[in-house]
Amino acid sequence: MSISAVDVRAIARLARLSIAESDIPVYAGQLSSILDFVAQMNAVDTAGVEPLAHPLELSARLRADTVTETDRRTELQAGAPETADGLYLVPQVIE
Amino acid sequence: MSESFPRGVAExxxxxxxxxFSSVELTRHYLARIANHDAAVNAYITVCGERALAQAAAADARRAAGTAGALTGIPYAHKDIFCTRGVRTSCASRMLDNFVAPYDAHVTECLDRAGLVMLGKTNMDEFAMGSSNESSYYGRTCNPWDPGRVPGGSSGGSAAAVAAGLAPLATGTDTGGSIRQPAALCGISGLKPTYGRVSRFGMIAFASSLDQGGPMARSAADLALMLNVMAGFDARDSTSVERPDEDFTAPLANGVDGLRIGIPREYFGAELDPRVGDTVHAALAELERRGARLSEISLASAPLAIPAYYVIAPAECSSNLSRFDGVRYGYRCADPTDLTDLYERSRSEGFGAEVKRRILVGTYALSSGYYDAYYRKAQQVRRLIKEDFARAFDTVDLIAGPTTPAPAFAAGTHVDDPVTMYLSDVYTTAVNLAGLPALSVPAGFLDGLPVGLQLIGNYFDEGRLLATGHALQQVSDAHRAVPPAFA
Amino acid sequence: MEWQPVIGLEVHAQLATQSKIFSGAATAYGAAPNVQACGVDLGLPGVLPVLNAQAVELAVRFGLAIDAEIAPCSVFARKNYFYPDLPKGYQISQYEHPIVGCGHLRITLDERELDIGITRAHLEEDAGKSVHGVVSGRTGIDLNRAGTPLLEIVSEPVMHSAREAVAYMRELHRLVRHLGICDGNMQEGSFRCDANVSLRPAGSDTLGTRTEIKNLNSFRFVERAIEFEIERQRDILEDGGKVVQETRLYDPDKDETRTMRTKEDAHDYRYFPDPDLLPVSVSADDLARIRATLPELPAARIARYVDDYGLGREDAALLVNEPAVAAFFEASLGPLEVPAKAVANWITGEVFGALNRAGLAVDDIPITPAMLNQLVARIGDGTVSGKGAKTVFQAMWSEGGLPDDIIEAQGLKQVSDSGAIDAIVDEVIAANPAQVQDYLAGKEKILGYLVGQAMKASKGKANPAAVSALLVDKLKGD
Known part of the structure; x- marks a missing residue:
């Protein structure tokens, strides 16, 4: 499995990471070796094996529909990079 | 260490x-040790002197009032992955360098309620991703046994703090070995509990289906005391398991007579430093002398654990770390030109290389066209691994082997070679994939470096693991050894 | 060429819970920005979701109402993408294993009944809102809505006109309101839809390239947007062009759809099971318990109104549209015996008119069913005239009070007592000899004038039917 520079750029874009052009070959090489390594899994036949998502196969415990959280906006926004009128601000988004 | 204070928590x-002595005196003693020695270890990211002394005074008052518990007034070091209200919780990342959690993790609450005194927040691999503590934004932690070597990771700061006598107890988290591996490399004891035993609420997620918090200490007996406080049901974590309370110190005296210990041949393969194997066998022989019955077993899927782990953990992490986007808290890049720039630069500048590498691998493994080949396949392998263990536990009570294939390696050795780095988790990740509890205790030394024995138990069988570790520590002195520089 | 439009709808119904789907923050509409966004809704580090039992209950209620299979085990997955109103960088939704499977909904269009297939309905969390114009050059993010429980109801692509799509959406709206699982408030976005529209040559089985029109929040917009889109696609295809698969927005001011600013990269949501949440199980016992709480469904209720009360289908549907109205109607049928049709007419006429004028919602009807019941009864037994009844209605609407008391207080009681009417009728006959002559000569229409004079003389209190009968008696009998 070889990861190309194009692949790295595409994955980085999906993950919202910007990778310097000079680092792309490094990442491509490292990602390729990681994927080659994990490809060892292919040695085992898993046909018909149900994927296991959780170590303990339990079902969800639900919570009652009650309001337990009160307004803590001031505290929660204390560490926010940029706010105004209770809103979190980001560079303008055009739809 | 000053003559006036014992090292063990029970003492x-x-x-x-x-x-x-009072908790305030004890706390001052540890704060002084941190002040004197931590520059050489870099075990702490944040030291909370005043806060700790206030907690200690409160603990002393509680003792005077007659409401103290076993750990009231005992200082501890808290891995900087657990949220602590009012104290920076950085996860050793630039991303959270300015993050002061507005709430406490469940574990933090439990320890507070029991009256423990938080000395500070310990260093770790960034977002718990690493096996050497070298990916921290705050610089690497040194192994107290040899400062040129790594302490292991990701709970390397906690392990080094306990080993160097900068805290008698510490918290850790274990996603693929992050409690056991540094415990082994630093010569202390560390327990990764059954998945669901310790609440993950407020523990910053790396890989949610694998992460589990647990105690780190000098002895199995100390771990039992700490686990008594950390474990327990929490409705805020959907994966927290509701069980009756247990006293983990109760089974300590049970010994190992008649205990069936399985030794998987896959854990003694070519990757293992043979002298580590010998040390582990010697420790197991001690247990045999105490009445344990050893037998060789096979965990056929064991070699697939690392590949499966290095798909599942990055996949979950790629999604878990998407919330760090520079919008609501944490690092934001300077002068973003637009939304994409805000995201990409905040994340690229805020995360270190290993975190980015894992996000990329995980993103790839989940992406359209590759999901089945990587993620789904890994989850299938995961089931095979779980089934392997289930079969083994039909015939044995515990599984034992080395915690790591070699003692602590020199810092800088594997930094640019992720795959080799990943292989130091070769014996530990299967446990997380299956959700089992496992303990690492010191087995002995090789060239002055600690070697760890790993004991793996069946679900919720922490009591038996601790009893076995304790039995070994009744006849072995390995856990009492102190790094010469920190005597 | 003849083109057949193919339409499928994805309706998002906000579930009527007190708290959010995965957190204990309130879901109430209209709070100040971010005061109802707790740590979980903000995606703080280390917080975890815990599923709201009521959201599951309401989803199951819906599934049972559309005869769907309810999954004994459904799974939450993460849909990964970056957007400022999506705090965690993923939306928790259901993907491979939705809680509600295949079902169907019967709709009526132009007197024809149609079964619309529903592919699935799944639980998910809503995103927050972007607010523009607060700070120049910035978009504000309000996460109060983030984490509000949604049921996404996906229809089969089986509808062929905008009207059919709207009829389906209206029926769905009626259903969710009836089930009490959604308040249906479209202005507030509690019930909104995305429409998938494509065209294919008539008679073809293969689907054409579709476009998705996002976030339609009124029935009119759904109809207009689909109609516009059908025309737009038809023009493209007729010109030999190709429809581009894309997401479009409907602009109600210009009455057109336009391309949403396309993201440079194709979406790759990287769905995978959410490791923070365990599979949701719904047992046979749960199903039986929830089934027992299901109210009568709208279709059955409409049929009952038609069959039992002799109402027209349209009137029945009008009443059933709003569960509160249907309940009001049924409650107004007693305790006094009254003709159901008259009650229905009062509701669809006077009550709706008055609500409209006052700008009130049906939940705020200021009169009680008992008041309307008594009023209709008093018309029936001749106590009050139709005209008088409207006066009574106005009074009880604005001041309250029972019709009997209002009739008494305002002296609106009809005089049906023959003695009193007798005298008045005699007076009128005496005072209008010319008109009486005309009547007797065969101009029977003049009777109306004479009745009017009698009513005037009685100051409107006489029962016009009684007056008319007595006049005829007296004139013809003489």
Whole structure:
């Protein structure tokens, strides 16, 4: 499995990471070796094996529909990079 | 260490109870040690002197009022992955360098309620991704046994703090070995509990289906005391398991007579430093002398654990770390030109290389066209691994082997070679994939470096693991050794 | 060429819970920005979701109402993408294993009944809102809505006109309101839809390239947007062009759809099971318990109104549209015996008119069913005239009070007592000899004038039917 520079750029874009052009070959090489390594899994036949998502196969415990959280906006926004009128601000988004 | 304070938690607890010293005195003692020695270790990211002394005073008041528990007034070091209200929680990342959690993790609450004193927040691999503590934004932690070597990771700061006598107890988290591996490399004891035993609420997620918090200490007996406080049901974590309370110190005296210990041949393969194997076998022989019955077993899927782990953990992490986007908290790049720039630069500048690598691998493994080949396949392998263990536990009570294939390696050795780095988790990740509890205790030394024995138990069988570790520590002195520089 | 439009709808119904789907923050509409966004809704580090039992209950209620299979085990997955109103960088939704499977909904269009297939309905969390114009050059993010429980109801692509799509959406709206699982408030976005529209040559089985029109929040917009889109696609295809698969927005001011600013990269949501949440199980016992709480469904209720009360289908549907109205109607049928049709007419006429004028919602009807019941009864037994009844209605609407008391207080009681009417009728006959002559000569229409004079003389209190009968008696009998 070889990861190309194009692949790295595409994955980085999906993950919202910007990778310097000079680092792309490094990442491509490292990602390729990681994927080659994990490809060892292919040695085992898993046909018909149900994927296991959780170590303990339990079902969800639900919570009652009650309001337990009160307004803590001031505290929660204390560490926010940029706010105004209770809103979190980001560079303008055009739809 | 000063002559007046014992090192073990049981002894400290007895001293506090007898009035030999106060929690404030004990806390001052540890703060002084941190001040004197931590520059050489870099175990702490944040030291909370005043806060700790206030907690210690409160613990002393509680003792005077007669409401103290076994750990009231005992200082501890808290891995900087657990949220602490009012104290920076950085996860050793630039991303959270300015993040002061507005709430406490469940574990933090439990320890507070029991009256423990938080000395500070310990260093770790960034977002718990690493096996060497070298990916921290705050610089690497040194192994107290040899400062040129790594302490292991990701709970390397906690392990080094306990080993160097900068805390008698510490918290850790274990996603693929992050409690056991540094415990082994630093010569202390560390327990990764059954998945669901310790609440993950407020523990910053790396890989949610694998992460589990647990105690780190000098002995199995100390771990039992700490686990008593950390474990327990929490409705805020959907994966927290509701079970009756247990006293993990109760089974310590049970010994190992008649205990069936399985030794998987896959854990003694070519990757293992043979002298580590010998050390582990020697420790197991001690247990055999105490009445344990050893037998060789096979965990056929064991070699697939690392590949499966290095798909599942990055996949979950790629999604878990998407919330760090520079919008609501944490690092934001300077002068973003637009939304994409805000995201990409905040994340690229805020995360270190290993975190980015894992996000990329995980993103790839989940992406359209590759999901089945990587993620789904890994989850299938995961089931095979779980089934392997289930079969093994039909015939044995515990599984034992080395915690790591080699003692602590030199810092800088594997930094640019992720795959080799990943292989130091070769014996530990299967446990997380299956959700089982496992303990690492010191087995002995090789060239002055600690070697760890790993004991793997069946679900919720922490009591038996601790009893076995304790039995070994009744006849072995390995856990009492102190790194010469920190005596 | 003849083109057949193919339409499928994805309706998002906000579930009527007190708290959010995965957190204990309130879901109430209209709070100040971010005061109802707790740590979980903000995606703080280390917080975890815990599923709201009521959201599951309401989803199951819906599934049972559309005869769907309810999954004994459904799974939450993460849909990964970056957007400022999506705090965690993923939306928790259901993907491979939705809680509600295949079902169907019967709709009526132009007197024809149609079964619309529903592919699935799944639980998910809503995103927050972007607010523009607060700070120049910035978009504000309000996460109060983030984490509000949604049921996404996906229809089969089986509808062929905008009207059919709207009829389906209206029926769905009626259903969710009836089930009490959604308040249906479209202005507030509690019930909104995305429409998938494509065209294919008539008679073809293969689907054409579709476009998705996002976030339609009124029935009119759904109809207009689909109609516009059908025309737009038809023009493209007729010109030999190709429809581009894309997401479009409907602009109600210009009455057109336009391309949403396309993201440079194709979406790759990287769905995978959410490791923070365990599979949701719904047992046979749960199903039986929830089934027992299901109210009568709208279709059955409409049929009952038609069959039992002799109402027209349209009137029945009008009443059933709003569960509160249907309940009001049924409650107004007693305790006094009254003709159901008259009650229905009062509701669809006077009550709706008055609500409209006052700008009130049906939940705020200021009169009680008992008041309307008594009023209709008093018309029936001749106590009050139709005209008088409207006066009574106005009074009880604005001041309250029972019709009997209002009739008494305002002296609106009809005089049906023959003695009193007798005298008045005699007076009128005496005072209008010319008109009486005309009547007797065969101009029977003049009777109306004479009745009017009698009513005037009685100051409107006489029962016009009684007056008319007595006049005829007296004139013809003489």
């Amino acid at each position: 400290l607890s007895a001293g506090l109870a007898a009035g030999d």
